[in-house]
Amino acid sequence: MTVLRHRVVVDGDACPVKTEIARTVRSCGATALLVSSHAHVLVPEPSVEVVTVDASDQAADLYIANVLTKQDILVTGDYGLAALGLAKGAAVLTPRGKQIRESDIEGLLEQRHFSARLRRGGTRTKGPKAFTNEDRDRFQQKLTTLLRGLQEIPDL
Template sequence: MVLVRNRVVVDGDACPVKSEIARTVQSLDATALMVSSHAHRLVAEDRVSVVTVDASNQSADLYIANVLTRQDVLVTGDYGLAALGLARGAAVLTPRGREIREADIDELLAQRHFSAKQRRGGARTKGPPPFTNEDRDRFQQKLTTLLRGMQENRER
């Protein structure tokens, strides 16, 4: 019998919860794959592997989209990549601990398109609020819940 571990695939360039991911996978017998461009130096550690891709615009997203499986949790704040992850059957979690589901993605992509259209027209749009310790805690709790649920489903 082959042991299959849960895997967390991380859009690592701008991810503020890399250390929380490492601690969580190490405590839950899972693994993490962090993908980043050459501009962001990440270091592999126990249960955490790193893939570095070239610095072109969508290289990390394309790599991630090609390796995702339905046994993975994708961590990203990029709604386009989130849509690809959902299409591949992966669970998707933002660094702030929000799980993105199929029912959410159309509205999120529409909001992203609307904001980009406003910016192209010269308007200034409001960015996200500052990242807080509560965001970190929420993320780690949600990731732990997702991974434990996946482990329980696999054991059935």
């Protein structure tokens, strides 16, 4: 059975696709909830609600974990938060347009842990690739597909 999704919940502090989210939810008749700390000023607009939480380390993640439902699409690049979203039954999409599934999360969390151990040990690790217009387009296409009711979407 397909779960219809009408709300996009966004880990907004470092999200590079806020404009695309706003445009897409309006075109699909959905809404978005952008959650960020006081350090980031986000402006509400039609179909986009903004919630500002305190600047403590995990405040935005905890807020999102408490309001997320299985009808939501969670947009985050944080694999810990993605795991919580999956546990709640939400669809999870990264800002680069990759849908994270249950079958992916364990490996992603292990890789995150391994990289953190290397960094704590003094090893330099590469950061993410530069964000491109292709990433932006892929994200918008996949978000549109999810909002139109397809729970699982193929990777392009």
